[in-house]
Amino acid sequence: MSALVFSSLLFFISILAGLLGAMTGLGGGVVIVPVLALLFKVDIRYAIGASLVSVIATSSGAAIAYVREGLSNIRIGMFLEVATTLGAVFGAYLTAKISGHWIAIIFGVVLLYSAFSSYRSKVDHLIPVNPNTLASKLKLTGTFTSFEGTNAYSAEDVPLGFGIMFGAGTLSGLLGIGSGAVKVLAMDQVMKLPFKVSTTTSNFMIGVTAAASAGIYLARGYINPTIALPVMLGVLCGSLLGTRVLVKARVSILKQLFALVVVVLGCEMIYSGITGRI
Protein backbone atom coordinates (compact mmCIF):
# COMPACT_ATOMS: atom_id res chain seq x y z
CA MET A 1 0.00 0.00 0.00
CA SER A 2 1.45 3.39 -0.93
CA ALA A 3 1.90 5.98 1.79
CA LEU A 4 -0.71 8.27 0.28
CA VAL A 5 -3.40 5.57 0.12
CA PHE A 6 -2.50 4.33 3.61
CA SER A 7 -2.72 7.84 5.14
CA SER A 8 -5.98 8.65 3.36
CA LEU A 9 -7.63 5.40 4.46
CA LEU A 10 -6.48 5.99 8.05
CA PHE A 11 -7.77 9.55 7.92
CA PHE A 12 -11.25 8.61 6.70
CA ILE A 13 -11.73 5.69 9.02
CA SER A 14 -10.64 7.93 11.91
CA ILE A 15 -13.21 10.58 10.95
CA LEU A 16 -15.85 7.86 11.09
CA ALA A 17 -14.59 6.60 14.46
CA GLY A 18 -14.53 10.12 15.92
CA LEU A 19 -17.98 10.93 14.55
CA LEU A 20 -19.62 7.76 15.86
CA GLY A 21 -17.71 7.98 19.13
CA ALA A 22 -18.89 11.53 19.81
CA MET A 23 -22.48 10.92 18.69
CA THR A 24 -22.91 7.82 20.82
CA GLY A 25 -20.85 8.97 23.78
CA LEU A 26 -18.63 5.90 23.63
CA GLY A 27 -15.57 7.88 22.60
CA GLY A 28 -13.72 7.62 19.30
CA GLY A 29 -10.42 6.41 20.72
CA VAL A 30 -11.91 3.18 21.88
CA VAL A 31 -12.27 1.70 18.37
CA ILE A 32 -9.06 3.15 16.88
CA VAL A 33 -6.71 0.56 18.39
CA PRO A 34 -8.70 -2.53 17.30
CA VAL A 35 -9.28 -1.04 13.83
CA LEU A 36 -5.57 -0.30 13.38
CA ALA A 37 -4.47 -3.64 14.79
CA LEU A 38 -7.09 -5.90 13.18
CA LEU A 39 -7.84 -4.16 9.87
CA PHE A 40 -4.60 -2.34 9.07
CA LYS A 41 -2.32 -4.94 10.71
CA VAL A 42 -0.40 -2.17 12.48
CA ASP A 43 1.70 -3.25 15.49
CA ILE A 44 -0.33 -2.69 18.67
CA ARG A 45 2.29 -0.32 20.12
CA TYR A 46 1.95 2.09 17.17
CA ALA A 47 -1.82 1.71 17.45
CA ILE A 48 -1.99 2.69 21.12
CA GLY A 49 0.43 5.58 20.49
CA ALA A 50 -1.77 7.01 17.73
CA SER A 51 -4.91 6.44 19.78
CA LEU A 52 -3.51 8.22 22.84
CA VAL A 53 -2.62 11.28 20.77
CA SER A 54 -6.14 11.41 19.33
CA VAL A 55 -7.60 11.10 22.84
CA ILE A 56 -5.70 14.25 23.90
CA ALA A 57 -6.90 16.09 20.78
CA THR A 58 -10.58 15.28 21.35
CA SER A 59 -10.47 16.03 25.06
CA SER A 60 -8.83 19.43 24.58
CA GLY A 61 -10.84 20.22 21.46
CA ALA A 62 -14.19 19.52 23.12
CA ALA A 63 -13.35 21.20 26.44
CA ILE A 64 -14.90 24.54 25.54
CA ALA A 65 -18.29 22.95 24.89
CA TYR A 66 -18.21 21.19 28.24
CA VAL A 67 -17.06 24.26 30.15
CA ARG A 68 -19.90 26.35 28.71
CA GLU A 69 -22.31 23.92 30.35
CA GLY A 70 -20.68 24.96 33.62
CA LEU A 71 -21.11 21.56 35.21
CA SER A 72 -17.57 20.25 35.50
CA ASN A 73 -15.91 20.58 38.87
CA ILE A 74 -12.24 21.56 38.56
CA ARG A 75 -11.37 20.75 42.16
CA ILE A 76 -12.79 17.24 42.02
CA GLY A 77 -11.16 16.80 38.61
CA MET A 78 -7.76 18.04 39.75
CA PHE A 79 -7.81 16.00 42.96
CA LEU A 80 -8.63 12.80 41.07
CA GLU A 81 -6.00 13.59 38.43
CA VAL A 82 -3.36 12.91 41.08
CA ALA A 83 -4.58 9.29 40.95
CA THR A 84 -5.12 9.06 37.18
CA THR A 85 -1.74 10.57 36.22
CA LEU A 86 0.17 8.30 38.62
CA GLY A 87 -1.83 5.37 37.24
CA ALA A 88 -1.07 6.48 33.67
CA VAL A 89 2.68 6.55 34.32
CA PHE A 90 2.41 3.06 35.85
CA GLY A 91 0.34 1.86 32.85
CA ALA A 92 2.86 3.25 30.37
CA TYR A 93 5.58 1.26 32.15
CA LEU A 94 3.44 -1.88 32.02
CA THR A 95 3.10 -1.71 28.22
CA ALA A 96 6.82 -2.42 27.96
CA LYS A 97 6.64 -5.31 30.43
CA ILE A 98 3.69 -7.34 29.20
CA SER A 99 3.27 -8.90 25.77
CA GLY A 100 1.07 -7.65 22.96
CA HIS A 101 -1.18 -10.74 23.37
CA TRP A 102 -2.12 -9.68 26.88
CA ILE A 103 -2.63 -6.07 25.85
CA ALA A 104 -5.05 -7.29 23.16
CA ILE A 105 -6.98 -9.45 25.64
CA ILE A 106 -7.26 -6.68 28.26
CA PHE A 107 -8.28 -4.31 25.49
CA GLY A 108 -11.06 -6.66 24.42
CA VAL A 109 -12.43 -6.86 27.96
CA VAL A 110 -12.40 -3.05 28.27
CA LEU A 111 -14.26 -2.75 24.94
CA LEU A 112 -16.96 -5.14 26.16
CA TYR A 113 -17.23 -3.17 29.40
CA SER A 114 -17.56 0.18 27.51
CA ALA A 115 -20.39 -1.20 25.39
CA PHE A 116 -22.10 -2.57 28.48
CA SER A 117 -21.70 0.62 30.52
CA SER A 118 -23.32 2.74 27.82
CA TYR A 119 -26.57 0.94 28.68
CA ARG A 120 -26.41 1.60 32.39
CA SER A 121 -29.18 3.78 33.72
CA LYS A 122 -28.29 7.43 34.08
CA VAL A 123 -30.25 8.28 37.18
CA ASP A 124 -28.91 11.05 39.35
CA HIS A 125 -28.34 10.57 43.03
CA LEU A 126 -30.10 13.63 44.26
CA ILE A 127 -30.26 12.51 47.84
CA PRO A 128 -29.80 15.24 50.44
CA VAL A 129 -26.15 15.22 51.33
CA ASN A 130 -24.33 15.66 54.56
CA PRO A 131 -20.78 16.22 53.36
CA ASN A 132 -18.47 13.77 55.09
CA THR A 133 -15.43 15.27 56.74
CA LEU A 134 -12.94 14.05 54.14
CA ALA A 135 -14.95 15.48 51.23
CA SER A 136 -15.36 18.84 53.02
CA LYS A 137 -11.68 19.03 53.93
CA LEU A 138 -10.69 18.36 50.33
CA LYS A 139 -13.43 20.69 49.00
CA LEU A 140 -14.95 17.90 46.90
CA THR A 141 -18.37 19.55 46.89
CA GLY A 142 -20.39 21.68 44.51
CA THR A 143 -23.82 22.70 43.34
CA PHE A 144 -25.67 21.32 40.37
CA THR A 145 -28.44 23.21 38.60
CA SER A 146 -31.04 21.28 36.63
CA PHE A 147 -34.71 21.70 35.71
CA GLU A 148 -35.68 20.79 39.25
CA GLY A 149 -33.61 23.56 40.77
CA THR A 150 -30.22 23.78 42.40
CA ASN A 151 -28.90 20.92 44.47
CA ALA A 152 -25.75 20.71 46.52
CA TYR A 153 -23.66 17.59 46.08
CA SER A 154 -20.69 16.15 47.87
CA ALA A 155 -18.34 13.28 47.06
CA GLU A 156 -18.83 10.05 48.96
CA ASP A 157 -16.37 7.22 49.48
CA VAL A 158 -13.39 9.33 48.38
CA PRO A 159 -10.70 6.64 49.04
CA LEU A 160 -12.42 4.02 46.83
CA GLY A 161 -13.10 6.61 44.11
CA PHE A 162 -9.44 7.64 44.21
CA GLY A 163 -8.38 3.99 43.96
CA ILE A 164 -10.60 3.30 40.94
CA MET A 165 -9.22 6.45 39.32
CA PHE A 166 -5.71 5.03 39.69
CA GLY A 167 -7.00 1.96 37.86
CA ALA A 168 -8.58 4.14 35.16
CA GLY A 169 -5.24 5.90 34.70
CA THR A 170 -3.40 2.57 34.47
CA LEU A 171 -5.78 1.36 31.74
CA SER A 172 -5.37 4.66 29.90
CA GLY A 173 -1.57 4.38 29.97
CA LEU A 174 -1.59 0.68 29.13
CA LEU A 175 -4.08 0.80 26.25
CA GLY A 176 -3.81 4.36 24.90
CA ILE A 177 -7.47 5.11 25.58
CA GLY A 178 -9.26 7.84 27.53
CA SER A 179 -10.97 5.26 29.79
CA GLY A 180 -13.85 7.68 30.25
CA ALA A 181 -16.24 4.82 31.10
CA VAL A 182 -14.18 3.84 34.16
CA LYS A 183 -13.76 7.47 35.24
CA VAL A 184 -17.50 8.02 35.07
CA LEU A 185 -18.03 4.77 37.01
CA ALA A 186 -15.81 6.06 39.84
CA MET A 187 -17.49 9.47 40.03
CA ASP A 188 -21.07 8.48 39.31
CA GLN A 189 -21.42 5.07 40.99
CA VAL A 190 -18.85 5.24 43.80
CA MET A 191 -18.55 8.92 44.70
CA LYS A 192 -22.28 9.47 43.99
CA LEU A 193 -21.76 12.68 42.02
CA PRO A 194 -24.51 13.82 39.63
CA PHE A 195 -24.20 12.08 36.26
CA LYS A 196 -23.70 15.28 34.24
CA VAL A 197 -20.99 16.46 36.63
CA SER A 198 -19.28 13.08 36.27
CA THR A 199 -19.26 13.03 32.47
CA THR A 200 -18.12 16.64 31.99
CA THR A 201 -15.43 16.41 34.68
CA SER A 202 -14.32 13.11 33.13
CA ASN A 203 -13.80 14.77 29.74
CA PHE A 204 -11.54 17.37 31.32
CA MET A 205 -9.55 14.70 33.13
CA ILE A 206 -9.05 12.50 30.07
CA GLY A 207 -6.59 14.88 28.37
CA VAL A 208 -4.42 15.35 31.44
CA THR A 209 -4.40 11.60 32.13
CA ALA A 210 -3.39 10.85 28.55
CA ALA A 211 -0.63 13.49 28.63
CA ALA A 212 0.87 11.66 31.63
CA SER A 213 1.65 8.60 29.52
CA ALA A 214 2.21 10.42 26.20
CA GLY A 215 5.69 11.64 27.17
CA ILE A 216 6.76 8.09 27.97
CA TYR A 217 5.17 6.78 24.75
CA LEU A 218 7.07 9.42 22.76
CA ALA A 219 10.41 8.49 24.33
CA ARG A 220 9.76 4.81 23.58
CA GLY A 221 8.88 5.45 19.93
CA TYR A 222 5.21 4.38 20.19
CA ILE A 223 4.14 7.66 18.61
CA ASN A 224 4.93 7.18 14.93
CA PRO A 225 4.26 10.47 13.09
CA THR A 226 2.96 8.94 9.87
CA ILE A 227 0.36 6.83 11.72
CA ALA A 228 -0.50 9.26 14.52
CA LEU A 229 -1.10 12.29 12.26
CA PRO A 230 -3.94 10.98 10.05
CA VAL A 231 -5.53 9.28 13.05
CA MET A 232 -5.34 12.38 15.24
CA LEU A 233 -6.66 14.77 12.58
CA GLY A 234 -9.40 12.33 11.56
CA VAL A 235 -10.66 11.64 15.08
CA LEU A 236 -10.52 15.36 15.92
CA CYS A 237 -12.54 16.37 12.83
CA GLY A 238 -15.01 13.53 13.35
CA SER A 239 -15.65 14.20 17.00
CA LEU A 240 -16.01 17.98 16.57
CA LEU A 241 -18.54 17.23 13.83
CA GLY A 242 -20.20 14.62 16.04
CA THR A 243 -20.78 16.98 18.97
CA ARG A 244 -22.56 19.38 16.58
CA VAL A 245 -24.98 16.88 15.11
CA LEU A 246 -25.57 15.27 18.51
CA VAL A 247 -28.54 17.44 19.37
CA LYS A 248 -30.33 16.95 16.08
CA ALA A 249 -29.90 13.29 15.28
CA ARG A 250 -31.83 10.41 16.77
CA VAL A 251 -29.02 8.49 18.34
CA SER A 252 -30.64 5.43 19.90
CA ILE A 253 -30.44 3.16 16.82
CA LEU A 254 -26.99 4.47 15.98
CA LYS A 255 -25.89 3.86 19.53
CA GLN A 256 -27.05 0.25 19.44
CA LEU A 257 -25.29 -0.32 16.13
CA PHE A 258 -22.05 1.21 17.35
CA ALA A 259 -22.22 -0.71 20.64
CA LEU A 260 -22.57 -3.87 18.54
CA VAL A 261 -19.47 -2.92 16.54
CA VAL A 262 -17.60 -2.35 19.80
CA VAL A 263 -18.69 -5.78 21.11
CA VAL A 264 -17.56 -7.49 17.89
CA LEU A 265 -14.21 -5.70 18.01
CA GLY A 266 -13.85 -6.63 21.68
CA CYS A 267 -14.44 -10.33 20.99
CA GLU A 268 -12.08 -10.21 18.00
CA MET A 269 -9.34 -8.59 20.14
CA ILE A 270 -9.69 -11.25 22.85
CA TYR A 271 -9.67 -14.03 20.23
CA SER A 272 -6.64 -12.54 18.43
CA GLY A 273 -4.82 -12.15 21.72
CA ILE A 274 -5.46 -15.75 22.79
CA THR A 275 -4.56 -17.24 19.41
CA GLY A 276 -1.46 -15.06 19.26
CA ARG A 277 -2.34 -13.20 16.05
CA ILE A 278 -1.75 -9.87 17.80
Add this chain to the structure above:
Amino acid sequence: MSVPTDHELELSVAGMLRFGVTAAAIVSAVGGFLYLRQPHLPVSHYKTFHAGSLDLRTISGIWHGAVHLDPRSLIQLGLVLLIATPIARVVFCVVGFARQRDRLYVAVSSIVLLVLLYSLSGGF
Protein backbone atom coordinates in the same frame (compact mmCIF):
# COMPACT_ATOMS: atom_id res chain seq x y z
CA MET B 1 -6.24 41.75 39.46
CA SER B 2 -9.56 40.46 40.70
CA VAL B 3 -9.87 36.93 41.99
CA PRO B 4 -11.26 34.68 39.24
CA THR B 5 -14.25 32.45 39.93
CA ASP B 6 -13.95 28.75 39.15
CA HIS B 7 -16.07 29.18 36.05
CA GLU B 8 -13.98 32.08 34.71
CA LEU B 9 -10.88 30.04 35.39
CA GLU B 10 -12.28 27.11 33.41
CA LEU B 11 -13.36 29.34 30.51
CA SER B 12 -9.89 30.84 30.12
CA VAL B 13 -8.40 27.35 30.33
CA ALA B 14 -10.79 26.01 27.67
CA GLY B 15 -9.97 28.90 25.34
CA MET B 16 -6.27 28.17 25.74
CA LEU B 17 -6.89 24.47 25.03
CA ARG B 18 -8.68 25.28 21.79
CA PHE B 19 -5.83 27.55 20.71
CA GLY B 20 -3.30 24.81 21.56
CA VAL B 21 -5.15 22.13 19.62
CA THR B 22 -5.54 24.40 16.59
CA ALA B 23 -1.84 25.32 16.59
CA ALA B 24 -0.85 21.67 17.01
CA ALA B 25 -3.14 20.54 14.18
CA ILE B 26 -1.79 23.22 11.82
CA VAL B 27 1.89 22.49 12.52
CA SER B 28 1.48 18.73 12.13
CA ALA B 29 -0.76 19.09 9.05
CA VAL B 30 1.94 21.21 7.36
CA GLY B 31 4.41 18.42 8.20
CA GLY B 32 2.00 15.85 6.77
CA PHE B 33 1.59 17.86 3.57
CA LEU B 34 5.39 18.10 3.11
CA TYR B 35 5.68 14.38 3.87
CA LEU B 36 3.19 13.35 1.19
CA ARG B 37 4.74 15.74 -1.34
CA GLN B 38 8.10 13.94 -1.24
CA PRO B 39 8.88 12.38 -4.63
CA HIS B 40 9.83 8.90 -3.44
CA LEU B 41 7.68 7.90 -0.53
CA PRO B 42 8.77 4.74 1.17
CA VAL B 43 6.21 1.92 1.28
CA SER B 44 5.06 1.72 4.87
CA HIS B 45 5.83 -1.22 7.14
CA TYR B 46 4.14 -0.95 10.48
CA LYS B 47 3.53 -4.65 11.14
CA THR B 48 6.45 -4.96 13.47
CA PHE B 49 7.50 -2.40 16.00
CA HIS B 50 10.79 -0.48 15.73
CA ALA B 51 11.43 2.24 18.25
CA GLY B 52 12.97 4.35 15.46
CA SER B 53 15.71 6.94 15.68
CA LEU B 54 16.12 9.22 18.68
CA ASP B 55 15.50 12.21 16.38
CA LEU B 56 11.78 11.56 16.60
CA ARG B 57 11.69 10.45 20.24
CA THR B 58 13.28 13.35 22.12
CA ILE B 59 12.07 16.93 22.21
CA SER B 60 15.52 18.30 21.31
CA GLY B 61 15.78 15.89 18.36
CA ILE B 62 12.29 16.78 17.13
CA TRP B 63 13.01 20.51 17.42
CA HIS B 64 16.30 20.13 15.55
CA GLY B 65 14.56 18.32 12.68
CA ALA B 66 11.60 20.69 12.61
CA VAL B 67 13.68 23.86 12.17
CA HIS B 68 15.24 22.14 9.14
CA LEU B 69 11.68 21.51 7.87
CA ASP B 70 12.02 17.74 8.01
CA PRO B 71 8.41 16.57 7.40
CA ARG B 72 8.32 13.81 10.03
CA SER B 73 9.89 16.10 12.65
CA LEU B 74 7.30 18.80 11.89
CA ILE B 75 4.47 16.30 12.39
CA GLN B 76 6.06 15.17 15.63
CA LEU B 77 6.47 18.82 16.78
CA GLY B 78 2.74 19.33 16.26
CA LEU B 79 2.05 16.21 18.32
CA VAL B 80 4.35 17.46 21.10
CA LEU B 81 2.43 20.78 21.09
CA LEU B 82 -0.74 18.74 21.43
CA ILE B 83 0.65 16.78 24.39
CA ALA B 84 1.65 20.12 25.93
CA THR B 85 -1.92 21.53 25.92
CA PRO B 86 -3.22 19.55 28.92
CA ILE B 87 0.05 20.34 30.71
CA ALA B 88 -0.52 24.05 30.08
CA ARG B 89 -4.03 23.54 31.45
CA VAL B 90 -2.60 22.31 34.75
CA VAL B 91 -0.18 25.28 34.85
CA PHE B 92 -3.17 27.62 34.37
CA CYS B 93 -4.91 25.90 37.27
CA VAL B 94 -1.89 26.25 39.58
CA VAL B 95 -1.85 30.00 38.84
CA GLY B 96 -5.63 30.32 39.15
CA PHE B 97 -5.74 28.51 42.50
CA ALA B 98 -2.88 30.70 43.72
CA ARG B 99 -4.87 33.82 42.83
CA GLN B 100 -7.81 32.38 44.76
CA ARG B 101 -5.38 31.78 47.67
CA ASP B 102 -6.40 28.14 47.77
CA ARG B 103 -3.20 26.62 49.13
CA LEU B 104 -4.52 23.07 49.21
CA TYR B 105 -5.32 23.10 45.49
CA VAL B 106 -2.08 24.86 44.57
CA ALA B 107 -0.41 21.84 46.17
CA VAL B 108 -2.73 19.29 44.51
CA SER B 109 -2.31 20.77 41.02
CA SER B 110 1.47 21.09 41.53
CA ILE B 111 1.68 17.35 42.22
CA VAL B 112 -0.20 16.66 38.97
CA LEU B 113 2.15 19.04 37.14
CA LEU B 114 5.23 17.25 38.53
CA VAL B 115 3.92 13.86 37.37
CA LEU B 116 3.28 15.29 33.88
CA LEU B 117 6.74 16.86 33.66
CA TYR B 118 8.30 13.61 34.83
CA SER B 119 6.55 11.81 31.96
CA LEU B 120 7.46 14.46 29.40
CA SER B 121 11.11 14.18 30.38
CA GLY B 122 10.84 10.60 29.09
CA GLY B 123 10.16 9.02 32.46
CA PHE B 124 13.74 8.58 33.57
